[in-house]
Amino acid sequence: MARQPVRVANFSGYYGDRFSAFDEAMGGDPFDVLVGDYLAEITLASLSAAHHRDPSRGYVEYFVDQLRPHLGAIAERGIKVVTNAGGFRPAILAEVLRAEIAAAGVALRVAHIEGDNILADLASLRAAGHRFDHLDTGAALADWAATPFAANAYLGGWGIAAALRAGADIVVCGRVTDASLTVGPAAWWHDWSPEDWDALAGAVVAGHIIECGPHAVGGNFSGFLDIPDRVVPGFPLAEIAADGNCVVTKHARDGGTVTPDTVTAQVVYEIQGPLYLNPDVSVRLDDVRVTAAGPDRVLVSGARGGPPPPTTKVALFAPVGYTIVNTVYVTAPHVAEKVDLLRAQLEHDLPEDVTVHLTTIGAPDPDPASQWAATVAVRVMLTAPTAGALDRADLARRLGGLYLQSIPGYFHDVAAGLNTTPRPRVEFWPGLLPQAALAHRVRLDDGSELTVDPPARTETARQPEHPEPDPAPAAERVREVPLGTVAHARSGDKGGNSNLGIWTADARVWPWLRAYLSTDRIRTLIPEAADLDIVRHEFPDLRAVHFVLRGLLGAGGSANTRIDQVGKAIGEYVRARRVPVPEDLLTATTQESTR
Numbered sequence: 001m002a003r004q005p006v007r008v009a010n011f012s013g014y015y016g017d018r019f020s021a022f023d024e025a026m027g028g029d030p031f032d033v034l035v036g037d038y039l040a041e042i043t044l045a046s047l048s049a050a051h052h053r054d055p056s057r058g059y060v061e062y063f064v065d066q067l068r069p070h071l072g073a074i075a076e077r078g079i080k081v082v083t084n085a086g087g088f089r090p091a092i093l094a095e096v097l098r099a100e101i102a103a104a105g106v107a108l109r110v111a112h113i114e115g116d117n118i119l120a121d122l123a124s125l126r127a128a129g130h131r132f133d134h135l136d137t138g139a140a141l142a143d144w145a146a147t148p149f150a151a152n153a154y155l156g157g158w159g160i161a162a163a164l165r166a167g168a169d170i171v172v173c174g175r176v177t178d179a180s181l182t183v184g185p186a187a188w189w190h191d192w193s194p195e196d197w198d199a200l201a202g203a204v205v206a207g208h209i210i211e212c213g214p215h216a217v218g219g220n221f222s223g224f225l226d227i228p229d230r231v232v233p234g235f236p237l238a239e240i241a242a243d244g245n246c247v248v249t250k251h252a253r254d255g256g257t258v259t260p261d262t263v264t265a266q267v268v269y270e271i272q273g274p275l276y277l278n279p280d281v282s283v284r285l286d287d288v289r290v291t292a293a294g295p296d297r298v299l300v301s302g303a304r305g306g307p308p309p310p311t312t313k314v315a316l317f318a319p320v321g322y323t324i325v326n327t328v329y330v331t332a333p334h335v336a337e338k339v340d341l342l343r344a345q346l347e348h349d350l351p352e353d354v355t356v357h358l359t360t361i362g363a364p365d366p367d368p369a370s371q372w373a374a375t376v377a378v379r380v381m382l383t384a385p386t387a388g389a390l391d392r393a394d395l396a397r398r399l400g401g402l403y404l405q406s407i408p409g410y411f412h413d414v415a416a417g418l419n420t421t422p423r424p425r426v427e428f429w430p431g432l433l434p435q436a437a438l439a440h441r442v443r444l445d446d447g448s449e450l451t452v453d454p455p456a457r458t459e460t461a462r463q464p465e466h467p468e469p470d471p472a473p474a475a476e477r478v479r480e481v482p483l484g485t486v487a488h489a490r491s492g493d494k495g496g497n498s499n500l501g502i503w504t505a506d507a508r509v510w511p512w513l514r515a516y517l518s519t520d521r522i523r524t525l526i527p528e529a530a531d532l533d534i535v536r537h538e539f540p541d542l543r544a545v546h547f548v549l550r551g552l553l554g555a556g557g558s559a560n561t562r563i564d565q566v567g568k569a570i571g572e573y574v575r576a577r578r579v580p581v582p583e584d585l586l587t588a589t590t591q592e593s594t595r
Helices: 021-026 041-053 062-077 090-104 119-127 158-165 180-190 197-210 213-217 260-267 335-347 387-393 395-400 510-516 519-525 570-576
Strands: 006-012 033-036 080-083 110-114 150-153 170-172 236-240 246-250 275-277 282-284 289-292 298-301 304-306 311-331 355-361 375-384 423-434 441-443 449-451 478-482 488-494 497-503 534-539 544-549 578-582
Touching (some): 006 180, 006 197, 033 180, 062 090, 119 150, 158 170, 158 441, 158 449, 197 213, 197 236, 197 298, 260 497, 335 375, 375 387, 488 570, 510 578
Antiparallel strands (some): 246 298, 275 282, 282 304, 289 298, 478 578, 488 497
């Protein structure tokens, strides 16, 4: 007999997320498992740098403070807690938690997952012939000039499931996939086998939806103007059934809302296409459907699964130099010419190994009604192989010395001061490694160890190829409006690529949207992507078109020189572009969901 759905609540979406979310979840609606995700790629890079400086650290220390007040309630209510707050030192975090539990006088068992941190084994793995081929380019790790100081494989959820089956109440992970934090508890709860592909696929989708916390509840949502009580959106819950289908909801007392569109936004976020690879299952998103199932309740169904890939991703990080950033301001007229002069003055007598990167932010109004309407910010970044080179360049002195010899109206924010301290640049290499080469293990509180076998059956699969759309039939009358008038969007990062999902809530708009958004159209709408390799897919059940803009983010968010490091605002930029929409599609409120 199938067990009732497991209720999985999220309390963290990244390192630095709202500290009070743990308190909020514990005071909210009932749930069975509480999961916290801290390790986005860019935050893992930050944590890796801290761990490199002090090897005794490298876990999310404030998680202990979040958990401490609730140890008694967790024990009393039989709640399970699963988190990747272990970062680079899950064993140390597990010991810290055991000390906290002993001090609180409660009976809770802590287990931790090992095997993701392969830095010490990197040389032997490479000697054994493992190339760590780059996920996007196929280049071997040997081609990377940098020397990694962190290497963590993405593990699946079966170690978490094994720990829970062995009686653990708190499971501390390092680099598992974000969705694994949900897949493991669901597999444990429903007693799935490793070949329950469709059920596992559904759990991956559920985990993907709730892993970013308030994202699914109206946070970072292009339709934010329609979100009630949007100042502090709550955190989501997923009720995962035995067949893998789930209902996404939220704590009733919290702000925000859960709708088919807030959920769709997360389904199309940070994916590479209809094939979503996980160490436990290859997920096909083509047939995923989102359906309103009541106030703040959305049914997510239709995920299909198959054997997982033989390889998993390894996040390798390496120092590639240093950077320093400041901001100055330029006032119209002749903004472009003024920025050119600034560049020439900053590059004058600059050490040879230092590079200047200037980014103009915004544009002045043609007839500015205030001084600030005539002003643009110019972000000044210097990069160099060493901190010493940046010290010699002395950006603060250079900027501070331009007042009497540079452009008219030059100034910086004196109240904010000028930054004088270089910061390390950390580059990301997403390598591939056979899962069979990993030693995935569970360490229990009695010191015993459980071995997690690699998948017995694997299969190499590739993203499907979708043809470009036929041109839309000519409309009798069109009107130039922002694309966001008829479409939502969300964008994000996958290594050096940016993804972009664009969808409509209105079934009438879908035929036009899919026909209009060709690859060539995206090159026009996003000039920075004009020369990039762009991959396009369609999700008809979601009324979505999805793009991967390969290389837009350089070598990854932690090292590229873009201000929007991880591509979060690309979707909103595209929605701001004015496009010719048939007038008959503008006769109703097109953003009202018709699902």
